[in-house]
Amino acid sequence: MTSERFAEELVRLASADNFRDVAGTGAGHPTVDGGRVRRGVFFRANELRLTDADAATIADLGVTCVVDLRSSHEVELHPDVEVPGARWEHVDVLGIPMDQMSSLPDREAAVAMMERVYVGFVEEPATRAALGRVLTILAGEGAHLFHCSAGKDRTGWTAALLLHLAGVADDVIEADYLLTNEYAAASRAAVLDTIVENLGPDKAEVYAPVLVADADYLRTSYAAVRARYGTLDAYLRQGLGLGDDVLGALRAKLR
Template sequence: MPVVSTGSTATAASTGSAPGDGGAPQARRVLSLPGTINLRDVGGYPTVHGRSLRWRTLLRSGTLRGLDGRGQAILAQIGLRTVIDLREDTEVAHDPDQLGRLAATHRRVPVYTLPVDRHQTAGDLRSLYDHVVDHRGDRLTAAMLALATPGALPAIVHCSAGKDRTGLVIALALDLAGVPAEVIAQDFALTSYFLRDEAAAAVQRISALMSTDGEELPASLMASPPDLILHALDRIHARHGDTRTYLLAHGATAHALDRLVEALLVPAEASDAGPDCGPPTAG
C-alpha cells in the first residue's frame, strides 16, 4: 500500500510516530493515493477495553476530486464499500468526488449550512465546533449511522480538507469505540503534519463559503490543535455524559451503535498484524 513519500510531509511521516502504534512510523497510516489529500487510516489505535481498531476499515480524507484510476483500483483492493461525503451542495458541485467505476456507495451527509454566520462562529474554530456540536448533532449522528449500516465498512469519511467536519465525525467514532482521549487528540493533530498546499486551499475555499460578508476568515481556521477536539468532546460529555448518549439523543439506536463498535474493533480473540495484512472484513 502506498504511503507518503514525497514533499515536506515525508519528513514528518518518516521520523514521527503515530499515537497508539507502538512507535511505528506515521507513514504506516497515511495513504498517498494520486488525487487525494490528507488520506489516512485510523486502524491500530488501542481502546481502554484492551482491544484495538481494525486496519483498512475506517479511513479519513480530504476531497477525492482528483482520485484517478490507480487510486480507485487501490481503494477497490482494500474493499472500500462506502464514501461518506460531509460537504455542502456548493462544494460538491465545484469539486465532485471522482469515484469512477469504484463499487462503493456514495452517501451525502452535509454538516454545515452555508454560509455560516459570523455571529455563530465568532470567526474561530472553537466557536465553530461548539456550533456544530450544539446545532448539528443530527448531522453528525447521521454520518455515524451511515457507518453503522450493515455492510458499510470499509469506509472513507471526508470533507474538503479532512480536518474539521471529518475530524469531528472520526473523533465521535473513536470515542464511541473506547479510544483514549489523548490518542483521539493526537490523531486529530496529525492533520497539521499532512495538510499539504492543496488541502490548505480546500480549507480556504470552504472559509470563503462560510463568510457572509466576503471578508477573509482568520488564518487560525487552518489549525488543528489537539485541545480543539478535546474541547468538543468535553462539551459533549458535560452535556450528555458521553458520546454514546449524545448520539442516542440525536436519533441513533443502541443496536446500531453496538454494531458499529464491533465492526470497527479487532475481535477479542484475534490480532490485527497491521495495514499490510490484507483488506479487512467488517460491517
C-alpha cells in the same frame, strides 16, 4: 497489490493528501482495555479530487461506500471522483460558514468562528441529525470512506466519535485528530500561497486558524458535550439519536 497488503501499510494518495485509515497505522490504535482498533474498515479523507490511480487504490482497499459530508454547494464546486465499486452517499454536515470568511477582521475572529463550528456539532439540531445519519450509514456492512473538504473538522469529529466508540483513550484520539496538520501540510501550504498571492500576507495570518486542526477546537466540542449531555455516550444516544443497534454495529466493526 492486494488489499491485505494495503491493510499493513500507510496509504498515501497523491491527490487526497489527508486520506488515512481511521484506525491508525501498524496494528491499529490501542484501546483502554488492551485491544486494538480494526484497520481497513473506516477511512477518512479530504475532498476526492482523485487521480485514476488513487481511485483504484481506494477500490482495492475494499471500500464499498463513500460518505460525503460536504454541503451541496461544495459538492457542486468539486464533485467526488467516483471510486469503482463504491456507492456514494451525501449527508450535509454543517461546517465552516464560508460566507463569513471574507469578513474576518483578524486571527481572533477566525478562532472564534472555528469554535462556533465545533460547538455546533453538539448544539445545532440539524447538525446532530446529520451526524446521526452519518454514523448510521457507517454502521452498515462493508468498508466506508467518509470525507469533507479539508478532512479536518466534520471528518475529524466523526473520526473522534468512532475512536471513542472503539474504546480509544482521549489523548490518543486527540493525537490522531492533530495528524491532519502533518498529512495535509502540502495542501494547506498551497492554500496559504494562494491567499498570500491574492490577498496579501496579512490575510494569510488571519485565515491560518481556519486551515489547521487545533486541539482547542476538539476540546471545545468536548466541553459542549459535557455541558449539555454529561458524557459522549449520552451525546451519541440522546443528541444523535443512536440506539443499541447502530452503536453495537459500529463497535463490532471497530474492534
